[in-house]
Amino acid sequence: MSDQLNPPQREAVRTLRGPMLVLAGAGTGKTRVVTHRIAELIRNGTSPERILAVTFTRKASGEMLERATKLLGTKGKKRKSRPLISTFHSLCVKILRRHIAQLGYPGRFTICDRGDQEAEARSALREIRCPNESLRPGDMLAIVGGWKTRSIDPGRAASLAETDKEHLAAAAYRRYQNNLKTKGMVDFDDLLLLTQQLFAKFPKIRREEAQRFDHVLIDEYQDTNQSQYQIIRGLAMGHRNLCVVGDDDQSIYGWRGAEVEHILRFEKDWPDAKVVRLENNYRSTAAILGYANTLIAFNAVRHEKVLRPARSGGQKPRVLQMQDETVEAQKIVAEIGHVLKQPGIAARDFAILCRTNEQPRAFETELRRVNLPYILVGGMSFFDRKEVRDLLAYLKIIENPHDEPALLRIINTPPRSIGNATVKQLVDSATSRGGHVWDVLPSAGSNGLISPAATIAVEKFCELIGSLSVAAKELPLADLVRLVLKKTDYRRELERAYPDPNDRDARHASLEEIVNAAANYEEHTEDPTLTGFLDDVALGNRDTDDKEDQLRSNAIALMTYHSAKGLEFPYVYMAGMEEGILPHRRSVDSEEAGAIDEERRLCYVGVTRAQDQLTLSFALTRRKWGKSRDTVPSRFLYEMTGQAENGKRRAEERNPKKKRRATR
DNA sequence: GCACTGACCGTTTTT
DNA sequence: CGGTCAGTGC
Numbered sequence: 001m002s003d004q005l006n007p008p009q010r011e012a013v014r015t016l017r018g019p020m021l022v023l024a025g026a027g028t029g030k031t032r033v034v035t036h037r038i039a040e041l042i043r044n045g046t047s048p049e050r051i052l053a054v055t056f057t058r059k060a061s062g063e064m065l066e067r068a069t070k071l072l073g074t075k076g077k078k079r080k081s082r083p084l085i086s087t088f089h090s091l092c093v094k095i096l097r098r099h100i101a102q103l104g105y106p107g108r109f110t111i112c113d114r115g116d117q118e119a120e121a122r123s124a125l126r127e128i129r130c131p132n133e134s135l136r137p138g139d140m141l142a143i144v145g146g147w148k149t150r151s152i153d154p155g156r157a158a159s160l161a162e163t164d165k166e167h168l169a170a171a172a173y174r175r176y177q178n179n180l181k182t183k184g185m186v187d188f189d190d191l192l193l194l195t196q197q198l199f200a201k202f203p204k205i206r207r208e209e210a211q212r213f214d215h216v217l218i219d220e221y222q223d224t225n226q227s228q229y230q231i232i233r234g235l236a237m238g239h240r241n242l243c244v245v246g247d248d249d250q251s252i253y254g255w256r257g258a259e260v261e262h263i264l265r266f267e268k269d270w271p272d273a274k275v276v277r278l279e280n281n282y283r284s285t286a287a288i289l290g291y292a293n294t295l296i297a298f299n300a301v302r303h304e305k306v307l308r309p310a311r312s313g314g315q316k317p318r319v320l321q322m323q324d325e326t327v328e329a330q331k332i333v334a335e336i337g338h339v340l341k342q343p344g345i346a347a348r349d350f351a352i353l354c355r356t357n358e359q360p361r362a363f364e365t366e367l368r369r370v371n372l373p374y375i376l377v378g379g380m381s382f383f384d385r386k387e388v389r390d391l392l393a394y395l396k397i398i399e400n401p402h403d404e405p406a407l408l409r410i411i412n413t414p415p416r417s418i419g420n421a422t423v424k425q426l427v428d429s430a431t432s433r434g435g436h437v438w439d440v441l442p443s444a445g446s447n448g449l450i451s452p453a454a455t456i457a458v459e460k461f462c463e464l465i466g467s468l469s470v471a472a473k474e475l476p477l478a479d480l481v482r483l484v485l486k487k488t489d490y491r492r493e494l495e496r497a498y499p500d501p502n503d504r505d506a507r508h509a510s511l512e513e514i515v516n517a518a519a520n521y522e523e524h525t526e527d528p529t530l531t532g533f534l535d536d537v538a539l540g541n542r543d544t545d546d547k548e549d550q551l552r553s554n555a556i557a558l559m560t561y562h563s564a565k566g567l568e569f570p571y572v573y574m575a576g577m578e579e580g581i582l583p584h585r586r587s588v589d590s591e592e593a594g595a596i597d598e599e600r601r602l603c604y605v606g607v608t609r610a611q612d613q614l615t616l617s618f619a620l621t622r623r624k625w626g627k628s629r630d631t632v633p634s635r636f637l638y639e640m641t642g643q644a645e646n647g648k649r650r651a652e653e654r655n656p657k658k659k660r661r662a663t664r
Numbered sequence: 665g666c667a668c669t670g671a672c673c674g675t676t677t678t679t
Numbered sequence: 680c681g682g683t684c685a686g687t688g689c
Binding site: 087188189255256355412417419422539562563584598624 | 666676677679
């Protein structure tokens with residue numbers, strides 16, 4: 001792309017004051033506009049730290065920061081003189097760290113990961129005496145998550161609940177939320193929800209936080225949920241310098257509470273808003289864009305947009321039919337290997353996109369077999385591995401001994417003779433007193449709650465944590481991590497637990513990675529703290545770079561459509577174009593209106609990632625749980641290739657006057 | 665207290 | 680197929 005901005009882009013960059021909505025289609029240089037705008041603001045005298053840019057993913061914020069830095073030529077400068085480019089979640093953590101006590105929480109908090117959430121869900125369900133088979137913790141979390149992303153508190157949830165499960169979930173939600181509060185823990189959704197509540201209840205705090213910035217920019221605005229919407233309003237209503245950028249056709253987070261209405265309603269909320277449309281696509285060839293446009297036109301409810309290709313011609317997208325998912329992986333990987341032999345083509349030019357996290361498995365096996373470099377984005381995270389979680393649990397306990405899931409995780413890991421029976425006693429005694437497990441540990445032996453042997457073990461454990469906490473105040477983070485490993489003898493535990501040397505080595509390496517991550521965090525952060533490190537880990541803000549970035553710098557990308565949003569690749573493979581996968585079975589079966597439309601947008605996101613060549617593939621049979629089943633090609637294939645009738649079009653041709661309402 | 669075994673069960677996407 | 684968990688035997 002040339003460095004010249006086209007007229008609408010220029011307008012979006014030059015109009016610096018007041019509210020602005022940038023409706024930007026796929027591949028129209030959205031990120032470019034945002035970064036240029038930041039640069040323009042600074043050139044016009046806005047001091048950089050008065051600018052806040054919010055993105056959805058950490059990757060996007062990193063990229064934006066990099067580009068803005070380049071544009072401004074401020075590379076070596078201190079962080080203070082840089083704009084704040086952050087994800088929503090990181091922003092909210094910062095705000096909550098300053099004010100959470102106002103909401104009745106202990107002064108500090110830890111962010112729970114998925115495992116912590118499950119443990120807390122389990123105990124909440126136990127508290128309401130919910131039989132195991134009536135509602136599982138996972139299901140409860142799914143229901144509660146749905147409420148939280150729509151800003152529904154326990155009180156309102158109780159009145160909204162319809163089914164038996166929902167009623168149980170509402171009761172458990174109340175407990176769950178209260179327990180988290182007393183323990184000083186917040187889950188992912190709370191980060192947004194509590195910030196919203198903070199702003200609503202304490203206008204003074206809202207103003208204080210809002211006054212830090214003179215300009216607010218929001219990327220991927222179509223994916224904002226209720227809380228985010230309110231937070232943005234709260235931050236921008238004073239100065240009104242709010243610029244939001246988004247594309248309703250790429251709204252793929254409806255299931256997480258995102259409401260496209262927000263982008264459609266923007267002009268009503270901010271009546272003097274300037275609206276700029278970016279419709280020139282610089283990314284894909286006309287052939288690819290043709291497929292994308294034909295496909296998305298099947299969605300009835302949308303902002304009408306015409307994406308004009310800047311690149312004419314191009315190779316027509318291919319549809320490949322394979323025998324099963326193994327052949328699919330073999331064929332695609334073999335083809336990539338073949339194309340890679342051509343000069344000037346690199347592994348990073350390829351992406352294999354999937355609907356589910358399970359699909360990449362077959363590809364991974366195959367890529368390994370033929371020894372091609374790849375990076376699997378998402379899926380089982382490094383930080384989900386058992387040994388990593390154990391080690392992090394120690395750090396969490398050092399930071400906040402009241403973090404109960406962390407405590408229960410490591411109180412007997414490595415085994416130190418504090419068995420299930422003892423732990424149960426300790427938990428019961430804490431619950432009956434309404435206190436923390438950590439606080440009953442010192443007196444447990446003298447109260448005769450636990451056996452003499454266990455008493456000694458518990459005493460030793462307390463000493464261990466005590467000495468680590470002292471060390472934490474003096475040692476650099478990486479050294480603290482090493483000390484934890486040494487004092488807990490965790491490496492010997494690995495030797496014991498994993499007889500397979502390969503397995504063992506991999507796990508040793510994971511521990512080493514944490515030490516590296518800590519060192520990296522310290523190096524890249526101005527004021528490093530244990531809290532800050534744990535925040536970054538919980539939010540996926542991996543400062544671990546080296547290894548990951550090295551890989552990413554030249555590897556075939558293997559990821560889901562959701563992860564691929566905002567990215568682009570010369571060669572894109574969309575695997576598993578089958579009914580039940582894309583669109584996913586769950587959406588096909590769903591009663592909810594618009595479920596298929598969201599799947600179609602997902603498909604659209606996939607298609608519009610491709611710059612030069614797009615390949616769609618489906619398998620005739622696919623294995624699931626060891627059983628092979630026949631499949632049906634995705635309806636989207638027929639739609640894209642013009643083999644399906646577009647009912648909406650027909651109706652319109654007959655009755656052209658009738659205007660479609662642009663709502664979801 | 666701990667390790668091992670077998671029954672059971674699950675089908676999406678993520679910060 | 681692969682992971683989880685309760686129950687069993689040492």
